[in-house]
Every structure is written in C-alpha cells, then in structure tokens.
Amino acid sequence: MHGRVPGQQPGWQGLPRALAVLASLCLIAACGPLVPRIEQPEAPAPSTAREAGVYPGPAIRELRFAPDDARDALASFIESCPRLLRRTDASGLTTGEDWRPACTAAATWPVADAPRFFETWFEAARVGDGRSFVTGYFEPEIAGSRDRRPGFEVPVYGLPGDLVRAWPQSVPEAERTGNPPLGRFDESGNFIPYYTRAEIEDGALAGRGLEIAWVADPVEFFFLQVQGSGRLRTPEGEVIRIGYAGQNGRAYTGIGGVMRERGLIGDGPGQYAGSMQGIMQYIREHPAEGRALMRENESWVFFRVLTGDGPLGALEVPVRPGSSVAADPRFVPLGAPVYLTADRPELDGVWIAQDTGGAIKGPNRFDSFWGAGEDARRIAGGMSGRGTALLLLPKGTLARLGTR
Structure with missing residues (x-):
C-alpha cells in the first residue's frame, strides 16, 4: 500500500483614469459611430501534449521523493516497462527506445534507494500551464451472481x-x-x-447471450461502470473480478456536474453532499429522478471476467492503490511517472500513469486509484484535488524536443 495518508479586492486607485476613459468614449460616440468590435474565434483546444506546449520543470533534485511513495512507484514502473517499450506514444513526446535505459536500470535497482532512481533517470516537464485537477477511483465490490436468479436481475454485458x-x-x-x-x-x-x-x-441487448454475470443493485452497478472495474461477490462467497472491455461510443456525462448545476448537491441548505456518497444518497431517496439522472449519462461500459492480480488498467498491467493514476494518453505517455502537488496532501508525490478514463480528458487531468474496500471508497468518492503536475520524462527528452 502506498505511503500516502488521507486526511486582491479591486482598489480605487484606477477610478480617475477610468472616468477619463469613459468620458473619451462618450465624446467619440457623440461624434460618430464606434468601429464595431470583431469577435475573434476561440483557439481550438490542444489535442496532444506537443500542441499544449511542453516546458522544462524544476530541477529533478528539487522534488521531494518520499521513500515509500518512490518504492511503490518504482514497482509500478517496472510492471509498466514491457508495455511502455512497445507502445506508440500518442502524446508525441517519447518513443519506446527513449524509455529503455530507465527500464533496464529499474529491473535491478535497490528498492531501498528508490528515490534516487527517479532523480537519476528522469527530468521534469510541464505540459501547458501545469495546473492539475485530480479525482479518485476505486475497485468497488457489489453483490453479484454468475447466473440470473431472484434478486439478481441486472445484466452485466460482455462486448457485443x-x-x-x-x-x-x-x-x-x-x-x-x-x-x-x-x-x-x-x-x-x-x-x-x-x-x-x-x-x-x-x-x-437482451436475449443475445452477452451476459457474463448478473448484479443485484442497478445503482451500485452504475457506479461500478463509472469506476471501470470491480468485484462481484456471490451469495456463496465467490468473488468475480470484472474489468473494462469496451464502451458504447456515447459521450460520458458526469451526473455529479449535472446535479451541481441544478442545485441538487453542494454546500447550500437542503442540498446533498457533493461527493459520490451524496450523489448516491440522492438517487436512493429519489428513485424516479435518480434513474432519469443516470440515464442522462448515455455511456455504457461492457466488461470481461478477469483473472490474476489486481484490476487491470488501460496499459494492461495491474493498477496499484496510491501509486497508479489514469490520464489522457494524448498528453501523458502511458507508463510514465507523474509528479503531483495538490491541496490534498495525500496526492503529493510520484505516481505512474497506467490507466485512462471516459471523463479523464485534456492536459493535467488525472484520476488517482485507491484500491478496494470502504476506506478506498470513502477517499476516492471525496477526492477533488487541485495543484500542479509534472511529467517525469527520460533525461534528454526535453533537449530532443527543443524545449531547452
């Protein structure tokens, strides 16, 4: 387990000048029509890290690598290396060969000296303004069954x-x-x-033989789909681990944002808490409205039964609590270390980008993984951190990209 523990007004000085400017504008208006303002079209959003701009970050030795954090991140990095070396980097920042020296060194690096590994083999880079937003996800466990039976009527579909x-x-x-x-x-x-x-x-999709399991609670299953993987515990005590297999191509709509816009969650009187727990409470207490809200998210996730260790991320390696994050691969090479500082101290430190998510889009947007169980559910459900993000790229990458 990772070592992170949860837990100027405008002045009046410009008024005379402002009045003079206003008087001048009035005179101009009296003498003739003003030149119409030409609306400038908004610049399109960047689609890759190169388009967003990549800039040198602070010297790597200025970053603090806590020993436990670095140890867990090193283990996750080692697991990622086989994929990292073969994968095409959609961000345009690196090639597989760029990572080979660090991956070779990682395989035999002393675990007790993990902080020095990151200081030795990487350099820090900022994408765009570097301002990050980090949420959390976890591996939920809900009641399920391999077969349809009374009380288990909600289908879990495989990829059609x-x-x-x-x-x-x-x-x-x-x-x-x-x-x-x-x-x-x-x-x-x-x-x-x-x-x-x-x-x-x-x-x-009914009657097509696509059901890989059945679950008891449609609300719990909705949130499992949002997480992208989870565990089904049968009445007999068997645990079936399911993971993301695909998605229906419909746009993801975060119902939390919809509810906040409508004043259903937030900090006002009578509102529900702006967390996963508050959203779920509202849906439970308003079942008809809650069902309609869930349907506003047209995205549907298909699953497959998983075997082996841990839930798999998009990199096809297990994601680890407190050391794995989901990121947009157009801006972060999957498998790369990411250094976060945030207003939530449990986010501070080095993570490995090993997953993606339907809502995780754009530069400096991350989703931190917290594992399974009630503590993980609580932390992930209430996670909303803002701060800065740095990519840790193989030394020499910035010079090759022409950024220094």
Missing part, C-alpha cells in the same frame, strides 16, 4: 460483436481522419450510433 468502428456515409472522405466513431449497422446497412444507456437498460 455488432459494436464496430466505421465512418457514416454522411462524413466526406476528406474529413475521415483519426479513428472512426463507434456504432453499429442497422437492418438497412446504415452505420448509426450504438444503443444508449436507456436503450440497453430497456432490453436492446
């Missing part, structure tokens, strides 16, 4: 064969760049979006 990537006929050839969208072909052969959460809940 008709969920494919293709270009709709309405998209011109010149615009067909990147990955095609996910969807399905209808009876007429037209490519259309895949079924929504509501359609799936209403039986769009």
Whole structure:
C-alpha cells in the first residue's frame, strides 16, 4: 500500500483614469459611430501534449521523493516497462527506445534507494500551464451472481460483436481522419450510433447471450461502470473480478456536474453532499429522478471476467492503490511517472500513469486509484484535488524536443 495518508479586492486607485476613459468614449460616440468590435474565434483546444506546449520543470533534485511513495512507484514502473517499450506514444513526446535505459536500470535497482532512481533517470516537464485537477477511483465490490436468479436481475454485458468502428456515409472522405466513431449497422446497412444507456437498460441487448454475470443493485452497478472495474461477490462467497472491455461510443456525462448545476448537491441548505456518497444518497431517496439522472449519462461500459492480480488498467498491467493514476494518453505517455502537488496532501508525490478514463480528458487531468474496500471508497468518492503536475520524462527528452 502506498505511503500516502488521507486526511486582491479591486482598489480605487484606477477610478480617475477610468472616468477619463469613459468620458473619451462618450465624446467619440457623440461624434460618430464606434468601429464595431470583431469577435475573434476561440483557439481550438490542444489535442496532444506537443500542441499544449511542453516546458522544462524544476530541477529533478528539487522534488521531494518520499521513500515509500518512490518504492511503490518504482514497482509500478517496472510492471509498466514491457508495455511502455512497445507502445506508440500518442502524446508525441517519447518513443519506446527513449524509455529503455530507465527500464533496464529499474529491473535491478535497490528498492531501498528508490528515490534516487527517479532523480537519476528522469527530468521534469510541464505540459501547458501545469495546473492539475485530480479525482479518485476505486475497485468497488457489489453483490453479484454468475447466473440470473431472484434478486439478481441486472445484466452485466460482455462486448457485443455488432459494436464496430466505421465512418457514416454522411462524413466526406476528406474529413475521415483519426479513428472512426463507434456504432453499429442497422437492418438497412446504415452505420448509426450504438444503443444508449436507456436503450440497453430497456432490453436492446437482451436475449443475445452477452451476459457474463448478473448484479443485484442497478445503482451500485452504475457506479461500478463509472469506476471501470470491480468485484462481484456471490451469495456463496465467490468473488468475480470484472474489468473494462469496451464502451458504447456515447459521450460520458458526469451526473455529479449535472446535479451541481441544478442545485441538487453542494454546500447550500437542503442540498446533498457533493461527493459520490451524496450523489448516491440522492438517487436512493429519489428513485424516479435518480434513474432519469443516470440515464442522462448515455455511456455504457461492457466488461470481461478477469483473472490474476489486481484490476487491470488501460496499459494492461495491474493498477496499484496510491501509486497508479489514469490520464489522457494524448498528453501523458502511458507508463510514465507523474509528479503531483495538490491541496490534498495525500496526492503529493510520484505516481505512474497506467490507466485512462471516459471523463479523464485534456492536459493535467488525472484520476488517482485507491484500491478496494470502504476506506478506498470513502477517499476516492471525496477526492477533488487541485495543484500542479509534472511529467517525469527520460533525461534528454526535453533537449530532443527543443524545449531547452
């Protein structure tokens, strides 16, 4: 387990000048029409780390690597290395060979000297402004069954064969760049979006043999889908671990944000707590409204049964409590160390980017993993940290990128 423990007003000095400017504008308006203001279009959001801008961070020895944090991160980095060496880096920052010296050294590095490993082999870089937002996730455990039986009526679907990537006929050839969208072909052969959460809940996939398990509580299962993996405990005491297999291609909508906009959660009188626990309490106490809220998130996650150690992240290696984060691979090489400082001290230190998430989009957006059980649920459900993020890249990367 990781060593982290949870736990100017405007002045009046400019007023005379402001009045003079206002008087001048009034005179101009009296003499003739003002030149109309030209609206400048907003710059498109960066799609990779290179577009966001990569800048040198502080000297690596200025960073504090707590021994326990560094030890756990080193272990996770070693597990990531085989994938890191073979994986194409979508951020455009590194190649597999860039990581080979650090991975080779990591394999035999003394665990007791883990902080020096990161100081020796890496340099710090900032992507964009470096301002980070970090949430939390965990591995939930809910009641489930391998077979449908009374009290276990909510299906857990495996990945359907008709969920494919293709270009709709309405998209011109010149615009067909990147990955095609996910969807399905209808009876007429037209490519259309895949079924929504509501359609799936209403039986769009029933009777096709896609069920890999059944669960008792649709609300608990909704939050397990948000986490992306979890454990099903059967009445007989068996534990079935399930992991992310795919998603229906529909946009993810965080119902917490929707509820906050509507004044249902927050800090006001009569509101529910702005945490996973508060959201769940509202849904329990308002079942009809809660079901409608959950359906506003049209995204549906498909699962597969997992064997082996720990839930698997997008890097296909186990994610570890307190040392693994989910990140957007367009901005962070999956497998790379990330150094966080935040207004939540349990986030401070070095993590390894080993996972992705539907809501984890953009530079400096992370989701920290806290393990399984009630403590993990409590920490992850209330996690919302803001601070700074640094990528730890192999030494020499910044010079190659031309940033120093």
